[in-house]
Amino acid sequence: MATSQPSSKNVRDEIERPPQAIYYPAITEDYRLKMDPDPEMGLGLVANRKIKKGELVFGDSIEFIFSDVRESDYLLFQGHHKASKKSGTKIPSTMPVTRDMLLRNHGVPALIDGNICWRLEMPGMLINHSCDPNIIDDSHDACRGEAYAARDIKKGEPLTYNYITQFYDFGPFFDKCRSLNCLGNMNGFKALSEADKTKYLSMTSTAVQAMHKADIGEGTRPKEVLAYTPPASVSSPSCLSNTMRLVFPGPSYALAQVTVRQNDLGQWTLHAAKDFAFGERVYEFWRSDWPFGGRDSVVVVASTKLDKFDLPEGTVINLDPKECAAKKDRSGHFQFSGFDLLVSHSCLPNLTYNDLHEDEDDEWQCAYATRDIKSGEALTIDFNSVFWDRSGSSGANDCHCGTSKCVGTKAGFKLLPKEAQEERKLMTWRRVLPPYQGEKEADTKYLGMALTPHVRESWRADSELGCDCPETAPSSSSSSSSSSESSDDSEASDDESSSDSASE
Numbered sequence: 300m301a302t303s304q305p306s307s308k309n310v311r312d313e314i315e316r317p318p319q320a321i322y323y324p325a326i327t328e329d330y331r332l333k334m335d336p337d338p339e340m341g342l343g344l345v346a347n348r349k350i351k352k353g354e355l356v357f358g359d360s361i362e363f364i365f366s367d368v369r370e371s372d373y374l375l376f377q378g379h380h381k382a383s384k385k386s387g388t389k390i391p392s393t394m395p396v397t398r399d400m401l402l403r404n405h406g407v408p409a410l411i412d413g414n415i416c417w418r419l420e421m422p423g424m425l426i427n428h429s430c431d432p433n434i435i436d437d438s439h440d441a442c443r444g445e446a447y448a449a450r451d452i453k454k455g456e457p458l459t460y461n462y463i464t465q466f467y468d469f470g471p472f473f474d475k476c477r478s479l480n481c482l483g484n485m486n487g488f489k490a491l492s493e494a495d496k497t498k499y500l501s502m503t504s505t506a507v508q509a510m511h512k513a514d515i516g517e518g519t520r521p522k523e524v525l526a527y528t529p530p531a532s533v534s535s536p537s538c539l540s541n542t543m544r545l546v547f548p549g550p551s552y553a554l555a556q557v558t559v560r561q562n563d564l565g566q567w568t569l570h571a572a573k574d575f576a577f578g579e580r581v582y583e584f585w586r587s588d589w590p591f592g593g594r595d596s597v598v599v600v601a602s603t604k605l606d607k608f609d610l611p612e613g614t615v616i617n618l619d620p621k622e623c624a625a626k627k628d629r630s631g632h633f634q635f636s637g638f639d640l641l642v643s644h645s646c647l648p649n650l651t652y653n654d655l656h657e658d659e660d661d662e663w664q665c666a667y668a669t670r671d672i673k674s675g676e677a678l679t680i681d682f683n684s685v686f687w688d689r690s691g692s693s694g695a696n697d698c699h700c701g702t703s704k705c706v707g708t709k710a711g712f713k714l715l716p717k718e719a720q721e722e723r724k725l726m727t728w729r730r731v732l733p734p735y736q737g738e739k740e741a742d743t744k745y746l747g748m749a750l751t752p753h754v755r756e757s758w759r760a761d762s763e764l765g766c767d768c769p770e771t772a773p774s775s776s777s778s779s780s781s782s783s784e785s786s787d788d789s790e791a792s793d794d795e796s797s798s799d800s801a802s803e
Contacts, residue, residue, distance in 0.1 A: 317371075317541070318369070318372055319372045319600055320372070320374075320544065320545050320590070320591075321373070321374050321396060321419070321421070322375055322377060322590075323374045323375060323376055324360065324378055324422070324587070325378045325381070325382035325390050326378045326381050327347065327357075327359060327662065328348060328662075329346070329347055329350075329356060329359050329360045330344045330356075330357070331347045332345075332379070333382075333390075334388035334389065335427070343425055343426065344422060344457070344458040345386065345456060345457050346454055347385070347454065349451070349452070350448045350451070350452040351448060352451050353447055354447065356448055356458065357422065357446055359663065360422060361552050362420075362423075362552060363420075363547075363603065364418050364419065364605065365418060365602045365603055366416060366418035366419070366603055366612065368419065369397075370398055372395075372396045372397070373393045373394060373396055374393060374396055375393055377587050379392050401417050402417055406418060406419055407419070407420055407423075407424070407465050407504075408504070408523075409505075410505045410506040413522070414521055414524050415506055415509075415510070415521045415523040415524065418603060423446065426459060427458075427460075428462040428476055429459035429461065429476045429478045430461060430478045430482045431459075431479065431481075432459040433458060434447070434458055434460045435461075435502060446460075461499070463487060463488045463491065464499060464502045464504065465503070465506075465507065467487050467510040468486070468510070482495065488507050489510075489511070489514070509521050543595065543596075544600050545600065546600045546601075546602050547602065548605075548637070549602070549604070549606070549609035549610055550582065550608045551604075551606035551609045552637075553582060553584055555581075555582035555583065555608070556572040556573045556608065557569055557571060557608060558570045558571075558608050559641060567616050568641055568678075569639075569643070569678045570675055570677050570678060571672050571676050571678060572608055572674060573674050574671070574672065575671070576671055577668055577669065577670050578729060580665050580666070583663055583665050584636050584638065584639040584665075585636065585663060585664075586634050586636040588632060590635060593620075593632055593633055594633065596617060597620075598615050598617055598618075599615070599616045600613060601613060601614040618640055621691060622692050622693060623640045624641070624642045624643075624644075624680060624685070625640055626685055627686075627687075627751075627753040629752045629753055629756050631753060639664075642678050642679060643677055643678070643680075644679060644700065645679035645700040645702055646681060646700050646702050646704045646709075647681075647700070647703065648669060648679040649668060649669055649670055649672050649676065649679055650666045650667065650668065650669060650679060651666070651669050651681075651684075651728060651729060651749060652680075652728075652751065653728050654748060654751060655727075655742065655745065666678075667729065669730045681723075682709040683709060683711060683712050683723070684712065684723050684730075685750075686711040686712065686751075686753075686754065687711050687758075688713040690711065692710075694709075695708065695710040695711070696710055697709075711754075712757075713757070713761070723749055723750060726749035727742045727749065730749045
């Protein structure tokens with residue numbers, strides 16, 4: 300039974316909304332974007348490290364899915380300047396994403412509630428096709444995908460996937476790939492010979508398998524619908540504002556067992572979804588520069604719900620970097636950290652960050668328990684340890700956390716009473732005070748490690764406090780990182796030259 304290409308025109312009412320940027324890192328530890336010299340191939344992904352056969356390809360990347368694509372939406376390539384430098388090709392800052400692109404070029408059909416629904420997969424949507432791919436077995440449904448290396452992959456080698464395992468009888472089809480094992484004109488799984496169908500069937504998505512079973516009389520063909528459109532219940536008046544909108548995933552992208560809740564006042568907060576013990580890692584999160592210039596408010600739009608802890612797709616949350624838990628880097632620039640921005644303040648918090656052992660320049664960061672945490676408990680950090688001066692924020696001069704350590708303010712370390720400052724200087728990164736019972740000796744060597752690098756740098760530079768700034772751990776993002784970056788650039792150049800010439 301044949302089927303026609305789904306129409307890109309709306310067949311049902313959609314909620315009016317402004318354009319949305321879809322977050323897409325242009326470079327990670329796993330991959331980087333590169334413009335292929337062949338215009339038919341266009342923008343694609345190349346490996347940014349050596350990947351062994353059977354290894355997860357995107358183990359250090361952020362993965363998510365999004366379906367509600369409109370004509371004015373676009374990909375926002377975070378880190379495009381760095382990706383351009385590494386790949387030696389110009390990577391744009393944005394890329395238009397239209398409904399037609401979703402249905403004809405970069406979208407992937409998925410089986411959802413018995414229907415075929417089209418959606419974009421980040422970062423997989425920009426992987427090019429090959430009949431002899433180096434990536435296999437992507438589930439298309441997991442919180443973190445199941446893309447494994449089919450063989451050893453060199454650093455700088457283009458990442459490829461076999462499209463016939465994703466598309467049945469329509470999709471981004473073309474004549475031939477560069478593979479020596481090319482099957483010829485690629486028209487989807489349905490166009491394969493019976494022998495090739497038997498060979499590839501186990502590798503196909505559930506959507507392809509459902510359509511194939513229907514064609515051989517073993518089931519009913521799923522109904523094909525347009526991409527998901529969020530119900531009105533997940534929208535809010537903010538969706539019609541002029542504030543920039545950014546599609547970003549919920550806790551599932553980090554496999555984090557935390558939940559996002561909205562209280563009666565409309566405030567969004569983060570809560571534990573299980574019990575955590577003192578010192579345990581509560582969650583990981585992805586951190587990068589604040590988007591759209593680094594200072595303005597952002598409406599974060601939830602991507603496709605892949606886990607019970609995610610919000611429904613299309614849910615919007617207004618985030619002002621001056622009001623939420625947006626930390627600053629050493630240079631004083633706001634950092635964007637997704638659901639981690641929703642932690643609340645407490646003068647006796649249950650979370651802390653490990654700035655002693657984790658490099659501030661790494662995208663992946665972690666939050667740890669400062670004490671035992673019960674499931675359902677609100678997750679908190681000490682704003683006065685994380686921020687230097689947030690006196691311009693609303694409510695900063697008042698704190699009503701009600702803890703035994705409440706200092707009556709959350710305006711930042713600079714504005715704390717001297718006694719409260721001194722106490723925070725003495726804490727280890729796990730916020731343990733002298734005599735440091737249970738702490739490793741190495742963790743007590745440097746003082747002020749419960750403070751973020753930006754607070755420590757500001758403290759050092761402050762004319763009143765600089766004289767008694769404690770000895771702090773050497774920065775891992777100083778001269779050593781610049782030398783290693785030069786080494787990586789050289790290695791990437793050598794690997795790319797060899798791999799590109801081989802593929803051509």
